[in-house]
Amino acid sequence: MTTLADLNKRAMELGxxxxxxxxxxQKEAETDELMSTDARTRYLEGWTKSVNTEYAKKFEELKEEAAYVGRQVTRDSERVRPTFDSNSPAxxxxxxxxxxxxxxxxLERGRTLNQALKGADRDAVIGAERFAGGWFNANRGPDQTIEEALNGDQAKDxxxxxxxxxxxxFADLADRPEDAAAIRAAARLENELAAFQRVTYISESGGSHLEAAVLSHYSDKDVPDVDAEEAQESASTAQAMSWQ
Known part of the structure; x- marks a missing residue:
């Protein structure tokens, strides 16, 4: 199955x-000594429009494929991730x-949530999913973020x-390795889709290939936002260079 990492690579290749x-x-126009300034301008305008149209279509197809991959990852996880019936009193x-x-x-003895869930069964994990966020929010110190309260000062995990x-x-409790992989893939999906969108934007707009590669490499982790003005400036610079 095609992954978002594969699509990141294809986005960079297209860029x-x-x-x-x-x-x-650009080189063709510069080296044609018989071409007048007006003719060179028309030549570059025509080919720039043609190339941009060609690759806009290719990038759009890539985005559609990424959306499909995202839906498939979600469906695969939903089939195997434990759930409960919120309408069932039992x-x-x-x-x-x-x-x-x-x-x-x-948790009340000071263990981290990861430690508390280490031997937990399905019902206990679902219970934590239902109640842990509220408990940590209610019991954190006045200067603690919820992440600090969640993990504890000395926690290593x-x-x-x-x-x-x-x-x-949930992944640890999965019956099969492929089920565990599906659950973990869904957990990474938001970050990976965000990284794909940024990589695609940079590649499509003519931005830094290095920046796109870095974002792609860290696509399964939290990645910093690409500054829109900076990305646009990179694109404008690249376009200006192509007209010189």
């Missing part, structure tokens, strides 16, 4: 191809009791939020 084509026509009671009897006592800890345990 390099587009830049190379524009550079080719499910509500069972998961709340598991939270109160298994997870909560450990830091997690970004309750959902990350819950997802990790």
């Amino acid at each position: 390099r191809e587009r830049t190379a084509k524009l550079a080719y026509y 499910d509500l009671t069972r998961t709340e009791q598991a939270w109160r009897n298994i997870v909560l006592p450990q 830091f997690t970004a939020n309750v959902q990350a800890a819950v997802t990790s345990r």
